[in-house]
Amino acid sequence: MNSVESGAGRSRATAISVAVAVPVVGLVIAAVGLVPQLTATTTTTDGLSVTAHDGISMNDTTWVVPVDAPWSDFPLFSSEDFTIGCSPEQLGWLSSNAVLVPEPIRFEFANRADAGQSLSIHSIHLAGKESDPEPSIRLRCAENGGGQGGVPMVVSGLQAGSEAPAVVGPDQEDIPGSDVVYTPGEIVTFNLRPGDTSQLFLALDAAADLRTFTGAVVATVSSGDNVRNVELPLPHGDELVIPVETLKGDLIEVNYGMAMCGWADEKGRLISSSGVRCSVTDIVRRLEGDWDSNRSGQISLSGNWSGDVVGDSHPYSINVTILEDGNVASATATYPEIPCAATWTLTSRSDSAVTFTERVSQEYVCYDNVPITIKFNPDGSLQYSALSGGAVITATLFRVG
């Protein structure tokens, strides 16, 4: 009887053990199985990581400086310094008194999730407001140019004042290791799977209407039904300012501690042939207009100029190549739409104007012996006027080529 009882007791104990162990083991297995699910970071728009860096490591820094800045405090060296570009003292003055023209920005995007769907970034554009710029001039700290450093990334650009989203640039190459092809001409869109990263090199251009832009780079980020617009971070500061100078074409270039005053080409580089070393006094005079009003006596007219003629029966363009040797200048001009070609011979020259007589060959259909006056505009362009067939025609000529 005892052995029967003892056997029954063992059976009950075994049954109880099994009844307890099975759920407990099941519980442990289920809990272990749940751990990845509970600890996984699923893709959400909050999982987007964006960092911003200067897109160019060695670059010319360019500043827009108000005309009424305290120029007399601008630190200039009387002889050459060994500092390439602007000195720390000059950069300090610029930081206090000028606005830095933003360099291209390199954005790094990452989807920090380790599970779930893709994270999409698109509609990258500039959002903000434009305002009239204050009287200002462009100053460039001329260092040696740099590059993107060979990091594969999507290259694009945005222009202030335009509602266009970023488009893949024409020089885009395949990104090694990426299974996504970014095609030039198509709108920049990133689709990041959990753990994916990508980069965007974004250049920023001033507004076409030459107004100062203040705002941010904005993108639409979506994941599933979750969609939101986010302001992308900036390498410096919280607000993006794309300044525009009012004295177009004028440029102060600082290098080796000294300043050179001259005129900028279309890419904002100093035209060295017409640049002269300038002192603080020169800069102030220049900004007050003295420099510009006396420019004709000091600065070469040589070069290619182009503009649109108005005042005739229909508008047309003019291209002029002026050659100057001392105080003697001559020129050849073409009016491509007429078509017509002419030569100009110098008749007089003063500090504020140069006059020519225009002669055309008989086979062309333009008026011959036309008096032409060239005056100097404060922005570095030339004001062309002529008495042609009884009509006063005018044009603003800009340097080209």
Add this chain to the structure above:
Amino acid sequence: MKIETAPRAKHTGRIVASIIGAIATALSLIIGFIAIIPILTQSSSALDKLEVQVEAYRARELTTYLVPLSTQLSSFPLGDSESCTDQQRAWLDSNGTAFQSYFLVTISNRATSGGVLGFSNIVSKGSTSTPSEPAIIVECDTTAESQPRIAPARLKASGDLPAYYDRSRLGVANSTPDTPLIYNLQPGESGQFILQLISLDNFEGAVVYTATAGTDSATIQLNLGSSTVIPGTSPIAPRIIRPDDPFWTCILQTNAADCVGNQ
């Protein structure tokens, strides 16, 4: 004492074991339930998860005009820039008919799991008629000079071909073939493209696309507004002419039809 105590201990042990077993079972049930929540709540790729949004592309800056060839085209104010001037825009307002040609299309797979959603085969469905006179298409983009070169998906509305990427503005037109527009969107992915509508004949109707999800497929209308009306240029093939196009100087020397043909 021993005889009395032993059954009580066994009884207590059974109760404790039962409680542990019940708790473990209940917890397993709860954990199992938690585990299937994502499965129950997941949003799988299906046709209704494809979201398509359409808006006018750069409406403030870019306007497209149809200008009859009979217009005194030589009076168009010439410029030396790609960008459209105020005078040129005023001329086009007076001598042309503005129509919406460019659209920005954003497509998104709003699902959080599942397969790929397909978006393809953008075609026109509608009626066509012969234009009363030949015309040219003039693009007036006030900020063209500083805009990036785009490769829009071009749809010739009175034709049968689906929209294709027009890469002619990239300068590599001869090396990159025109490719049809197709998107395959994983869950969460988006795509954006510029759709450009032009037409040989007058077109009125709709633009549709094909959406696919696994074996499901549907033809869906692209929401471009109330009705899509694209004026035709026939018998001249539709050509996009910009303010700096050689066309404008060509017409000063010869007739416009020849200049269009020379583009």
